[in-house]
Amino acid sequence: MTPLNRFEIHQPATITEASRMLLEHGEEGGCYAGGTELLLALRHRALQYQHLVDIKVIPGLNSIQAANDWIDIGAACTHRDIERSPLIREKLPVVAEMESHVANVRVRASGTIGGNLCFAEPHSDPATLLLALEAVVRTEGESGARELRVDELINGAYSNSLEPGELLTSIHIPVLLPVQRAAYVKYQIRERPALGLAVVLDTPDGGATISQARIAIGCLCPFPRRSAAAEEMLRGSREEVEALIPQAAEVLADDAELIDDNEGAADYKRHLLGVFLRRAVARALDGA
Ligand SMILES: Cc1cc2nc3c(=O)[nH]c(=O)nc-3n(C[C@H](O)[C@H](O)[C@H](O)COP(=O)(O)OP(=O)(O)OC[C@H]3O[C@@H](n4cnc5c(N)ncnc54)[C@H](O)[C@@H]3O)c2cc1C
Structure with a gap:
């Protein structure tokens, strides 16, 4: 070596x-x-x-705190810190669940959420879920502090928008509203995930209708993204939404610039999107 x-x-x-x-x-x-x-x-x-x-030695950079309806996660928190945090498990169980499936326990014990986002490796689980949750990342540098969406921080494969000397310091995640249900599903056969898909669904009547949907996909394209057109299709009664899932998955695939890589061919990933969008919607609505 x-x-x-x-x-x-x-x-x-x-x-x-x-x-x-x-x-x-x-x-x-x-x-x-x-x-x-x-x-x-x-x-x-x-x-x-x-x-x-x-x-990692900077005091406070590895804290997890609640502030009003937001959870603040320090950039130096490890995946394991987040997975095991009682606060995250209570307020944002979808995040704890996602973190528990990142890599293996050795990587989770050392790897941080900040490192994951800044490295912008395309096969990232947190970035996709955080995009759907509309999380905001805070950065600090010589010219002051900035707040960015995840898709403003990650601007390409292995590429971020940090300026020289600028650090990612924390991630702010809004706690879900009582009408919101979220799920993250992934598919992985090798070392890194081939697909990550997150949904946040607004359902004012316990799952019978969806009034608003957010969908983010990652791992199968150079960086995580949402598709407004696909999100628009997932509105209506549950039956209507379920009937439109194949078309919504096609729209997601068309918008995503799917890539052939070690984790699979683009056509295969297009097929996976249909399967996993249906699973994500069911998991969000039924908690299954
Ligand atoms: C075997 C293996 C399997 C993996 N599987 C998965 C998986 O299934 N899902 C998944 O999402 N990820 C996976 N990963 C990626 C893993 O999550 C990341 O390696 C880890 O989170 C990176 O964090 P780190 O603290 O080790 O970053 P480092 O390696 O320390 O840093 C990575 C990069 O980010 C920069 N950086 C770090 N922190 C900051 C900061 N706060 N501000 C500015 N720049 C910063 C560094 O300069 C460096 O360029 C896997 C990794 C390995 C090795």
Whole structure:
């Protein structure tokens, strides 16, 4: 196995200090959280940093808190922290459930939610669900703080919109309204998921009708996305919605620029979308 090149680890006490360190080291420096992607990328020389800024040591970056009708998750929280958090399990069980199926327990114990989103690896589970939940990510850097939607942060495969020295610091997720039901389903046969699909359905009458739908898909395209046209089709009585699922899945596939990759061919992913959209709607409405 190719050995790692030498690097120096810096441990900032604050976000401001971390940001300054990243700016100071420029292209030779990178942010280091759980290291599950970063160390692989360094080993394969896909990234070449001589200076790593370890953000896990910054106080407060790994907290999970409730604020009004939002849950705030620090960017350095690991998948395992989120999966096991009593607050997330109570207020956003769909997030705890999704996190419990990310990778394997070793990756979940080190890998962070911030690292997952910033690395923008296309086969990401959290990004797809967070997009459907209309989560907002907070970033901090030299020029101040910003709040972005997930699809503003992730702007391509392995690409994010962070500026030099800017860090993702937290993720704010709105708690679902009493009329909202959410589900995340995934399909995986290899190391990374081939499909991730999240729905958030507004049903004022306990599942008989759907007044509004949000659908996000990921893993089968370069970055997660929603489709307004497909969402529009999933409105009406449950029977009407179920009848339109095959067409809505085709619209999702057309809008998504499905790709052929290690996880499967684009045509196969198109087929998976129909199967898993039906499962996601049933799971959201029936809790099955
Ligand atoms: C074997 C394996 C299986 C996996 N399976 C899945 C899966 O099923 N589903 C899934 O969703 N993911 C999967 N992953 C991805 C995993 O979730 C990520 O590896 C992990 O969350 C990345 O977090 P990290 O803290 O290790 O990031 P790091 O490796 O430390 O960093 C990744 C990148 O993000 C940058 N970065 C990190 N934190 C920040 C921040 N706060 N602000 C700015 N930049 C930052 C780093 O500079 C680096 O470029 C898998 C990974 C592996 C290795």
